[in-house]
Amino acid sequence: xxxxxxxxxxxLNELRALMPADWAFESLEIGLHxxxxxxxEALQAAIEAADGSYDPxxxxxxxxxxxxxxxxxRQSRLVLLRTDDCIGAFLGSRxxxxxxxxxxxxxxxxxxxxxxxGTGSVFDDYPRLEKRFGQERAAAxxxxxxxxxxxxxxxxxxxxxxxxSDRRYARTHAANFGLEYVEMExxxxxxxxxxxxxxxxxxxxxxxxxxxxxxxMMASQPARCEHHAGCRGATEP
Amino acid sequence: MQDWSKLYxxxxxxxxxxxxxxxxxxxxxxEDPSTLISETMVPAMAEVGRLxxxxxxxxxxxxxxxxxxxxxxxxxxxxxxxxxxxxTGRIVIGTVKGDxxxxxxxxxxxxxxxxxxxxxxxxxxxxxxxFIEAVRxxxxxxxxxxxxxxxxxxAIKTTIEAMVAAGVRDGVKIMVGGAPVTEEYAREVGxxxxxxxxxxxxxxxxxxxxxxKAA
Numbered sequence: 001x002x003x004x005x006x007x008x009x010x011x012l013n014e015l016r017a018l019m020p021a022d023w024a025f026e027s028l029e030i031g032l033h034x035x036x037x038x039x040x041e042a043l044q045a046a047i048e049a050a051d052g053s054y055d056p057x058x059x060x061x062x063x064x065x066x067x068x069x070x071x072x073x074r075q076s077r078l079v080l081l082r083t084d085d086c087i088g089a090f091l092g093s094r095x096x097x098x099x100x101x102x103x104x105x106x107x108x109x110x111x112x113x114x115x116x117x118g119t120g121s122v123f124d125d126y127p128r129l130e131k132r133f134g135q136e137r138a139a140a141x142x143x144x145x146x147x148x149x150x151x152x153x154x155x156x157x158x159x160x161x162x163x164x165s166d167r168r169y170a171r172t173h174a175a176n177f178g179l180e181y182v183e184m185e186x187x188x189x190x191x192x193x194x195x196x197x198x199x200x201x202x203x204x205x206x207x208x209x210x211x212x213x214x215x216x217m218m219a220s221q222p223a224r225c226e227h228h229a230g231c232r233g234a235t236e237p
Numbered sequence: 238m239q240d241w242s243k244l245y246x247x248x249x250x251x252x253x254x255x256x257x258x259x260x261x262x263x264x265x266x267x268e269d270p271s272t273l274i275s276e277t278m279v280p281a282m283a284e285v286g287r288l289x290x291x292x293x294x295x296x297x298x299x300x301x302x303x304x305x306x307x308x309x310x311x312x313x314x315x316x317x318x319x320x321x322x323x324x325t326g327r328i329v330i331g332t333v334k335g336d337x338x339x340x341x342x343x344x345x346x347x348x349x350x351x352x353x354x355x356x357x358x359x360x361x362x363x364x365x366x367x368f369i370e371a372v373r374x375x376x377x378x379x380x381x382x383x384x385x386x387x388x389x390x391x392a393i394k395t396t397i398e399a400m401v402a403a404g405v406r407d408g409v410k411i412m413v414g415g416a417p418v419t420e421e422y423a424r425e426v427g428x429x430x431x432x433x434x435x436x437x438x439x440x441x442x443x444x445x446x447x448x449x450k451a452a
Contacts (some may be wrong), residue, residue: 034296036416063387065417084387101388105337105362129297133251140304141297148337148361214422218387 001076004050006043007060008033010086010113010120014157014188015060018195024054030113030120032067033085039067051076056205058194062088063217071212078206079199081190082217086111090155092187094202106150108179111186112157115166122146123173142177152179155186239266241277244309248281249288251301253308260309270313271322271353278306279351279439282344286436296340303344310350324355326446329371330381331359332415333392338385341415345381345432348439354379354446365392365399372405378449379442382428384415393418394426401427410445414438 004024007015012027026046032039043059050057052075061068062083071078083089087109088097100107114120122145129138152174156162162183174181190202199205206212241263247255263273285302288294294302328349332342339361349356357375359367372380380400384390393413400406413423414432423431430445432438 034416035292038292063417065385065387066419066422069419098388101335101386105335125295125297133301137251137253137301141300144300144304145297145340148339 001055003056003058004054005058005060006046006050007058008086009117010111011060011089011191013113014191015195018188018192024050030117033064036065036067039064040070043067044071047071047073047078062086066214068212069214069217072206072210073208075208077208078212079194080204080206080212081194082202082204082219083190087155088202089190090186092189104151106148107153108146108149108151109153109155110170111155112163112166115169146177146179149179151182153182153184155184157188158185239263239268241268241273245277245281248278248302248305248309249284251298251305253301253305256305257308257312260312264312264316270316274310274313274351278309279348282306282348282351283436286434299344300340303347306347306351310347322353325353325443326379326449327355327357327375327377328379328381328442329357329359329368329375329377330383331363331368332361332383333389333396334362334364335392336384336386336389337361341385341435342383344435345383345414345438348435349442352439352443354442365396368396369400369403369405372400372409377409378446379410379412381412381414381438383413384418387417390415390417390422393428397427410449412438412442412445
């Protein structure tokens, strides 16, 4: 049976490049990540439409604020990323994302897909806000939304030179909102692992009839310090 | 009570300056602050929540509405305090350790204040020890915790565990919320309640507080 990919628009192009062209592809809008329950419903509907006609059904999603918890199929296998979000997917592992969050919790991330979509990032909303609320309130709201972020991190893909227009977009917004602009090389290793059929580690295969649970999605997390969250037991008491 | 629908509109439109101006007018007109809050401001925020649910509003609109409500509340608070109105209860609230997101938490703070609570806002990236100290010092009836990321959500569990270990868990009701948090997760980590959104959170807090006082 032909596989089908149901992916967030943010990683559709990356997945296409790693997967055979004759697989079926469908994407859902990035903005759904702000509404996990709606995303869950949209995903379950897309899965049901493909269930039994395609196998496996690949989800270009991670845990995504628990939107994927509870998803299930009747006939096809489901394969998805055991990362918290797409940042882990673009950095190549859940651990890489966790490490980054610990060393610098104040990063706002952009990727090719975020910028290319034109609706995905917080900055894309600015023209609408300015039109509706005027410059003063629009600026105030952006300031508040970005208030605790310190850096704007553009994740690049190894071997693919970032588009100059992406760089300009990211640099301009970083400058406008007082963020430090950083380019960071990501990794497609995890997406490639999923595409190649190695469903282990941070790639999860769920057989038909089984519901995705939070435990399944979190199981590959490293052991955490018992005393307090955010501390890695191996290095701290 | 006079018709303060323009204040209602100012909050729904996220216009903090007009909200403050109209609140001032209401005060000058001798309007009862509690009535103004419960019959104009809180319903306005409920409407904002509804507009978000049906996807006419997005996060920035929520944030601006929260600011507009706050602008009015700040003018009313001293009057309420001076008139000796007893707060509905006391809440300690914060975003858990490792998490810097507070738009949702700030909305909850506004709604709780609107519901007459005294709110002690511990801010963002709050370690368990700070929650514990605040419970000891401030003696709240309710502790609220928020997380936006599934990466930081486990800190809700570790904070509750730390509160148990410190012996401060039993004296309070714990409410949790945030985009990735679910009813099921709340139950699993031993919280007393889950708030789906800011309006619901305020309603639940009132119920929990009444229960705590009755007990």
